[in-house]
Amino acid sequence: MTRMATLYRNGEIYSPADPFATALLVDGDRVLFVGSDDAADAAAFGAGEVVDLEGALVVPGFVDAHVHATQTGLTLVGLDLSGLPTLAAALDAVERFAASRPGPVLGHGWDETAWPEGRAPSVEELARAAGADRLVYLSRVDVHSAVASAALRAAVPDLAGMAGHDPDGPLKRDAHHAVRTVALGAISAGQRGEAQRATRAHAAARGIVALHECGGPDIGGEDDFTGLLALAAAEPGPDVFGYWGEWRSAAKARELGAVGAGGDLFIDGALGSHTAALSAPYADADTRGHLYLDADQIAEHVVDCVRHDTQAGFHAIGDAALTALADGLAGAADVVGLDRVRVGRHRVEHAAMLDGGLIKALVNHGVVASVQPAFDALWGGPSGMYERRLGPARAAGLNPFNALAGVGVPLAFGSDAPVTPLDPWGTVRAAAFPHDPGHAISVRAAFAAHTRGGWRALGRDDGGMLVPGAVASFAVWDVEELVIQAPDDRVARWSTDPRAGVHGLPALSGGATPPRCLRTVVRGETVYVA
Structure with a gap:
């Protein structure tokens, strides 16, 4: 059945097509028009439905670049x-x-x-x-x-x-x-479906229009993975893009319907469980964690993916794991050529313990960093878990968002739910106001990483923008205050001068009231209304 065109008017539209836009016309699954209310009325588009936004903010929908839907729903x-x-x-x-x-x-x-x-x-x-x-x-x-x-x-x-x-x-x-x-x-197919629906509904209520599911044989298994993809294709809600985390599985990943052979393909574990692979022992345990894949195995996986024209990806947190990743990427480039590695836009998940040399390796090999700012909010800072596990000096260098963004490493933000909640504005806030201000990026850059960044990580460079011709996936927010972060200050100086011609975003620092999602639209279809 063909959907009628819908005009959204009397709002604040976050669009590079017009920084002062107040109206948005959606026809089918596409944005047809962005501009002023007067221009929309004069054009007489004949929309079948008109939605009065009552001053609400309309932004591209969030993309959560790392989730586990069934476990989150459970x-x-x-x-x-x-x-x-x-x-x-x-x-x-x-x-x-x-x-x-x-x-x-x-x-x-x-x-x-x-x-x-x-x-x-x-x-x-x-x-x-x-x-x-x-x-x-x-x-x-x-x-x-x-x-x-x-x-x-x-x-x-x-x-x-x-x-x-x-x-x-x-x-x-x-x-x-x-x-x-x-x-x-031990859970039934019905229970699994209930959990997956709960996750998608919860995501839609938070303005999330797409999820990157990170599955694998050691996470939920094939039935869980393919069941989620089938459910998402059949029922309204956020889009789901699957990554299958199994070594040398590029062909199998495609057969399962995955967009990449990666996600949680473990090079190491996690700091909290003392399983992230470190170059020096933990401060609170006599171990250096564990390396699941070495550089040669990483290189084999990347080569397999390149030869199958499939995106590769790895879970790597500790510095020893990230060193193995850098060496593995270099080894793959020796086999298939550096350009063929770069064009694959391969991913690293988490990437917490990075230094300048490792960041340079990510840049050199065209790697996307899929990271979780909420980890710093939860475990960073004095006396936090990071400091207990690593000591103050090593803990202070974790999650260097600014260093990554500053040299052009593409960032995609996610939650790793259920590890941290589906809370996109909280994620943006965590990246803009981390425990160490030196790691901060601007609110606008953080917002881009959680919207356009998720689409770019999929290889879709036109996603995450509200412009004519774009896919109509967006969210409507009740916002207490819109502010514009001064472009020459990456932390906390603000401007509200409308002459700047720069889009405002919700105030997130201090005691600001969190935005409230009023509506979420995925490919032109409303999937959530408050």
Whole structure:
């Protein structure tokens, strides 16, 4: 059925076509016109519907460049342990959840570094809370380790012999991947679909028009991945673009419907779980983390992707992992040529521990940095988790947004949900006002990274702009105040002079009231109304 054209008028339209635009006409899935109300009225476009924006701000929709839809949805509709103040409170939450419904108990978000007990739940404590025979899987906030009940452990053959096994504490590495596969396999297809719908609805209510799903054999499996892509194709909501994180899997990724062979293809783990690969030991543990792929394997994967004309991507957080990535990219360039590597616009996810040499390697090989500013907001700063894991000197160098943007590394922002919430304006704020002001980028640059940046990471350079002919994916926001950040100041000096001819964005610093999403439109179709 053909949709009627819709005129949105009496608002503030964020468009490079006209910095003073107040009206936007959508015809089908495309923007037909951007300009003033008077011009729209005079042109007599004959829109079938007219929406009075009542002064609201219309901006391109956000793109979350790194999510795990099923796990996020399970947290939204199930057991969310994030923000709980104590281990005892977490166990109480597990007990209440287990008593309220049958089946496996899947939860997420605990963080022992925030608890006075300073440790994760034990196997015995899980049995007391949920029952000795229940499958219980509770992932740590970074999703790189988890606690599992005795029943779940017993369902995994040879678990005790796997790397990362602990008989009573959190499971890491191969042991964690194995119990996660069993735990997620215990939920029904209906439950999985419910979780995926919850994630897309939650994203739409936050002005997100597209999600980059990072799947893989050790994350949710093929059925979860293809099921999500099929659901997103059949039902209204944010677009979903899948990345399949399996080594040397370019052909398979295409068969599964993925746009790239990457996402969470792990070179290393996470700092919180002591599994990110470091060049020097952790400050609070006698380990340097773990490297899942070495430089030769990274090079093989990139070459495989280049030869299949497929985007490659890797998860890399620690400096040893990022060094392996740089060496692997160089090795691939030796095989297929530097230009063929550059044109692939390959991705690195997270990229936390970067120095000048590693940033230079990203630039040289044309790599997109898919990063999560909320990590700094959550774990950065004095006495934060980063500082406890690494010490003040190394922690201070994490998440250098300014250094990346300053030399032209393309940035795409995401949440890594369920690791951090789907909160795009919060992400923009975290990049513009990080713990270390030296790492800050402008609000406008951060907004671009969370809108156009997500499309560019997909190779779609025309996405994320409201101009005639563009795809009509946008969001309408109730904003308390629009401000214009002075172009010569990357941190906090502001101008409201309308003569600047520069688009205003919501005030995000200090005690500013967060914007409220009123409507989200994906390819011309309204998928959320407040």
